Amino acid sequence: MPRIRGRRAALLFAGAVAATPAAARITRIDVLRVEPAFGGASFGAAGAFERVIGRAHGEVDPKEPGNATIQDIALAPRNARGLVAYDTDVEILRPADPAKGNRVVLFNVVNRGNKGALNLFNADVPPGNGVTNRLENPGDGWLQRQGYTLVWFGWQADVLPGDGRMPFSAPVAQAPDGSAITGTVRAEFALQKPATVQNLGSGWFTGMSTAGAPAASTDNAAAFPDGFRPTLTVRASATAAPVPIPASEWRFGDCQAPNDRQVCYPAGFQPGRLYDLTYRAKDPLVMGLGFAAARDLGTFLGTAERDDAGAPNPVAHGPGVKRVIMGTSQSGRFIRSLVALGFNRGEDGTRVFDGALPHIGGGLMPLNMRFAQPGRAWGQQIDHDYPAYDFPFTYAPEADPLTGRRQGLLDRCTADGTCPKLVHAATALEFWEGRQSLGVTDPLGRADAPEPAEVRTFIMASTQHAPPPLPLPAAPSLCTQQSNPNPHTWTMRALLTDLVEWVRDGRDPPPSAVPRIADGTLVAPDELRFPAVPATRYGGVDRPPLRYSAAFDALHVLDRGPDWRPGESSGVETLVPPRRGMASYGVLVPQVDADGIDVAGVRDVYVRVPIGTYTGWNAFRPELFEGGFCNFQGSFVPFAATRAERDAAGDPRPSLAERYPTPDVYAAAVERAGADLVAARLMLPEDAARLTAEAKRDGVRTGP
Template sequence: MRRIITGLIAITCLWPTASLAEIVRFDILAREPAFAGRSFGDVGTYERITARATFALNPSDDRNAVITDLALAPRSSDGKVAATADVVILRPTDPTHGNGTLLLEVPNRGRKLAPQLFDDAAQPGANNADKAEDAGIGFLHRQGFTMVWVGWQGDIPSKPGQMAMTAPVLKTVTGPAREEVVFDNTTNPARATLTWPATDAADLKVSVRAAWADARQAPSGLLAKLVDPVTVEITRPDGFDAGALYEITYTARDPVPLGMGYAAVRDVVSFLRHDETQANPLLNGLHPSVSRAIGFGVSQSGRFLRDFLYLGFNEDLQGRTVFDGLMPHVAGTRRMATNVRFGQPGRNPRHPQDPAWQADLFPFTYASLSDPYSGKTDGLLRRCALSATCPKVMQTDSEHEWWASHASLLVTDLAGNHLDLPDNVRAYMISGTPHFAEAADVMKKGLPAMSLPQNPMHAGMPMRALLTDLNAWISDGIKPPASRVPMRAHGTLVPAQGAVPMDIPGLPYAGIHTLAAFSDQSVLPPKEIGRYPVFVPKADNDGMAIAGIRQLALAVPRATYTAWNPRAQGFGPTALYPLQGAVVPFAPTEAARKEVHDPRLSIAERYADDGAYVAAVKREAARQVAERTLLPEDAERAVEAAKQGKLAKLGQ
């Protein structure tokens, strides 16, 4: 039964101890059964709590002063700057059946993605938690996690299905802004949406180039018109294909101190973990039902967590650790263009777009290094080390990030030499996977802009094992498996030229990958000063990465799975298609492969029959379970999929 709470809870008046957390109101809007009352083993049923948190920040506090433009925002009579954040909580109905861990997922552009990854749930149900099937396989719920989402993005509206933060608008502030667009179509004229409203059509400028490395051009056929303050209509010139790169510069107005989103996450998590008043929906008796917390985020949200850590937000306002563990997923070595004026948190500078963007700035890795260009010595752990609030970090990336998000800078210094990770950090590359895939995906042709069939490999199985490992690490001190990534010292992290065999039919390798540049951000457009060395995973004779966690479909293969997919002719073919990989099946027989001069062994040469293939999957599954990169329940699922001919996800 749905229960709406209309009374607003003013924490500062009724529970003065909570005011230290900067949460001044926690309004519970609804409490209701989740997943239509579905029960999850010993944990039982879940309830969903929908809430809104109001937080107020003192700009004079050093832990808030790092937020760009916070000091310019309107203040209340007590000198603080207030904002509100959407909050959703999924918790065991009986909190004594939970595992004591708060798992916060940072929403990705307002959406929940953890259920897709860990529970194999499909959208839109994964975002809603209404129906029984919305929980997918129910992994997170059977483990007893208390799941929390906090809206943090201040440049998007709060609406059903999209969580956000509502923060003050700085009405008197204007300044330069820059955006890049690849249309991937031939529509002419075409429209682009700006992140911030433009002040004056006369200040609007647009350029075009076939590839990022080319010079910007403004040919006579290129025109730009401001349709409304956030919509630009571009008349596209002749001579450029569907994948051309358009750059828009303009004078923007009405920014928001977007860095308040980091404080929203910090303060809500601290409140839920520590507040002992009736205002806390996680209160169980005298104390909250959670005693530790993991921060998780996918892509944009993984980059949020890297920035959250770097900017010092893992220390709450009482000096306590916010997250015991962090799990940024598919972030590569990027951070965010959020804590800057006219930031663009929703933008991912994907190949072939700008490698000089503000999300791609030093420092790249957790250890402190000296940057030869800026002269700074810095690392993602520097601030938390000073306050003794560093979490245990488990960074997980698809292989795609090692091609498109210069993930090699995690494990090299800035001269390209091998670099060991700190003791509290693990890194794992899930080999042969695209940026993000659905559990139900199979090989398909993909979009017209892709030159190869689309890689369907979903990362759910290794991610479930790694989350289990991280929870054991923060709960019981059980160390997780050693990092599993390509490394210079192992010979598995190499220059792009020659990294992948070039004699595999249907797999055109040209060494395309994203660069890492140092640029002067004080000018518009930024001026490149220098570049950092970037390396890619070395492939075996089948064209698949040697290092990393190889899922069973790759360890016992029936096809080559890559984490890169070149753009097709007519769509900027000198670049990679963003976020995707490719798949090239093996020939069925030796004769068939020799006919096309395929050096890869055929399926018949690898496995005597289907039974031999399934037996090989069983052996490899047992090995991965022993290494704690695969759960026993997923080993059983994989073996059954192999028996049904579905493990390779080739759509047969």
């Protein structure tokens, strides 16, 4: 593959677009620069890597059936060819010698503009979005040693530039007469630190990195012709009654001057409260084009020789090269929605991505809607009623007695033969806060759901949404307990390897590992047998009792108005906030053992040879959100060091000394657990060897 660097690359690749038939495709990739990755470091047999930084330009035909499902595509402006254009940042990390790659292109769906994958699969990568976005540190370089080509691309059109984020440019929809489209939008502000100004797109997960839809008027006191007035309210929790904040106490703008992108509250937005701004917005972006961008970029990089300007495809492609798409959290929901909405089918009718790995991504991504807010999520307290969990929940079709529909996430791709091989990986927290049980049961939680042949599901027992960096703070700032540090990396490496062997080599993956109703490992929250863990002071750290309350994140059918298409999590919300139905779905949780550790799913080395209790739930401090679930956090409570220490605390859980009388006993248990996981293809041999060596070197861990 020819390598063209620097300014010459930008000039050569920015040529005029040749006339081609109308179709959804990438028309041009401008390569801005190509540079050695990681300071030119070499990674075993794969050798050195290159970082390619560019911008991809695409266009879609709004009349094509595969594009017509995009919300407001018919109202988007068109270019001279009658097509709707978009463009996106693209970054590629590729072996400098393509022959040394493993013939797999791994497309990572960015999360709110931030790159992932590297910090999930590579151990020892320093924390922080800035570090990973700049690709500064490869950690142990596992992905590179395997020879993967990685591709990142923007898809979320309301992400603001900065800190290395990857933006996506989508057009604004307009009414047929050219006037601005308006609609009612609810923006929920939940902060971790006091502030007086928020972007209209700000939230718990986005901070100030998302723009939000602009206000149709910056006069918050004046009524619109139909009588609508914007309102700002505050609640103590998701279920508390909202208290109005007078219009005289807040305004649109930055507290210095009015603007249509921000809100100012001089008294200050406070942590632990939910502020809801309901306002009239204008100029909706055609957000659903983000799905088309993933489809078109996957098609181009997997099959094309050159773009319309004659520039070569910047990654190795062709027969034998497989395309796998993966994403974490928000990005995992993006993948599930991409498949469900039919965007894994190229316009030539072929499958785009051969494999898919949604990680901690239960629910769906409400991107394909007017005034979409894709940066929001689905917490028990935070973003509780935003679109995220419309039926269907499972990959196989099932009947929903609450909506009367029969549907599955793979219906479209099954009909046209474009389904990817799919490995779904989730944590225990997704059951407690993310309603993940609905992905493995019927809607009422009465029976285990069937699974299609092309799907495997793996629930990582006793894990939280994303593990915190170590060391853990002795006094958590938001939660009652320290967060759960049980890592995903070792399991996720094995699952990615299993998926690649499935799509590239035809080797079936291991069977799904999930809690089930049939064997009593998936139960109603009030049937959980959780131990009474008292207040302790182990290791000199004061910890309150670990109190189990049987709380969970309930889900009702939500009516968003007649223009909402719940079967596709798409459309236009006209009921803001939504109207909640009386009936609820049957959300279940994983059963635990005498230590409070999940008994089913992928039980990694840390829960097979534990030094404490790991849970998928935690509580906010009582003064924050009335003590509801501490957002996306599990709990870690260590065992006592000795029998005497745990007796003094009244702790029913055996101490470390009782479990592991000598360091050799502990190391042998780690080695045995690793060997069992390797045999089950749920851990790689090199990772089992690493943890065993650490146990033999360091002895019994006294901290996570």
